[in-house]
Amino acid sequence: MTTALIQTAEGAFAAHFSESGLAGLDFPTTEIVPRTVAPELSAQSSVWLRLTERALKQALEGKTPDELPPLDLSAGTEFQRRVWDALRKVPSGQTKSYAQVAQSIERPKAVRAVGQACGANPIPVLIPCHRVLAAGGKLGGFSSSLDWKRKLLTREGAIPTSD
């Protein structure tokens, strides 16, 4: 699993690639990244990196990425992958509640579990866990800072009702 940094206007994201695709994406950290020699990226990984970089930048502008790298979600459980798939179907500018997501995957009562699965999302931004709000249009939670959730939503034109 190799890691590469992606510079954006918002800071440096870390992208993790496995043999089968993009497996993780981390929000910029304030920590100083140790200056190690970048391991060589396989030819394939560098292609994926370009795709990731492009997609990420588009997403940060609130646009829908025109192409994503292959995603490696094999680390997730069946339930989680189902949630993540459902998230990917929520278009930019729109939002769903945790309950709505639960219904869309045929588990209407697994509301809190959906919340958990969102928090376990290894590829935020590209898998839009931020588009899931609490009932009544309230912001709800976010593993990384809520500021990110707000920022992403406003960029997409989905105005989280106050708060």
Place this chain on the structure above:
DNA sequence: AGTTCGGACCGTT
């Protein structure tokens, strides 16, 4: 209107 409380519910560790 807004807030707080208490249960019910389900997947993960």
Place this chain on the structure above:
DNA sequence: AACGGTCCGAACT
């Protein structure tokens, strides 16, 4: 067995 990025209704302020 305990914990969540929840939800809903009831009972408050």
